Amino acid sequence: MLTTTLSFANLHNHGELFANMLRARHQLFIEHNHWDLPHAMGMEYDQYDTPASRWVVVHDEDGKVLAGNRLTPTTASCGIYSYMIRDAQRGLLATIPEDLLYDEAPVAPDVWESSRLFVSHDVPANRRRSVHAWLVKELANSARGLGATSCLTLLNANWPRWAGRVGVDMTAMGPVMEIEGVNNQVVAMRFGETRH
Template sequence: MGSMIQIGQRNHFDRNDLHALHVLRAKVFRDRMGWDVPVLAGMEIDGYDALEPHYMVIRDEASKVCGCWRMMPTDGPYMLKDTFPELLHGAAAPQDKRIWELSRFAIETEGDSQYGFAERALIAMRAIVQFADEHDIAKYVTVTTTAVERLLRHAGVETTRMGPPLRIGVERAIALEIHLGETTRKALFGTLH
């Protein structure tokens, strides 16, 4: 399975790519997972999309958008600090231009095996490590589900829980730090990186 990844801000992508990204998010988060998220004209969009985040767009062999991730520094507003602070259980939220938040990770699974999901997720995780190297990012934080936490752990990515999971809506949510050190790099790249 070939996948192509692009990372950039909104102006890096054409309108069709952005539309496909937001439609995919609506399909995954509202339709498949049952989350209560804002959907406008079939697109899942929230206030954080207005704050100049970077987006990862994953394409399949036919160049169709089949995955995405949103990335933004924590030195301004971001989802963990401003929407889900209860996941920190009273601890201070990171606020550092070298710590970025990953959010809205979505991969299309329609017509794909779980193997296809896992392969695309692995390719995406490698890309966020490379992006971190290029942008002096020390680590990532994320609000995710315990299912994605298991996926990261299974892939060998080093994570630290920022507190115990809580039920938010229909999911058990967790705040994680994603470490970019040797353990993560060896798991994702082998000994060559």
């Protein structure tokens, strides 16, 4: 497994990897999960896929995407948008409840948002756990490299069952809520120290 952290500054060095990651997101989120999301040319994207974001992509030597994630600074802004969790709290996203956080969404240079975390539907069941753990480890490394001490993320509420396995300190930041038939919760992943 290889990991590449993509940015608009280095996309040109990695061939089709960025497009392949957006295609993998399309396959999982739109084709498999049937989410109503923007897409074009078989690629899923949204208003947060901007030059402010980074994308951590786990892939093989041939560029086949196994897993991915988007990192967005909580200080980002693009028109009326900032980052997904904050925009949901501000009532800008119809599909995510406004009361997803206990407190006001942070805006700080050392806090980033982790979103669109996925393991490709094509990854065999016997490899999914290791690919997921590898992605979260590399996400933490990339976030630290960007100056983040923590990331907010909206996850399946089953996160306490696997948090210890991925070696990241995680804390609930909001209530469990149902979104499209799945229980979700905002969680803070803290990267001050790596746990093993």
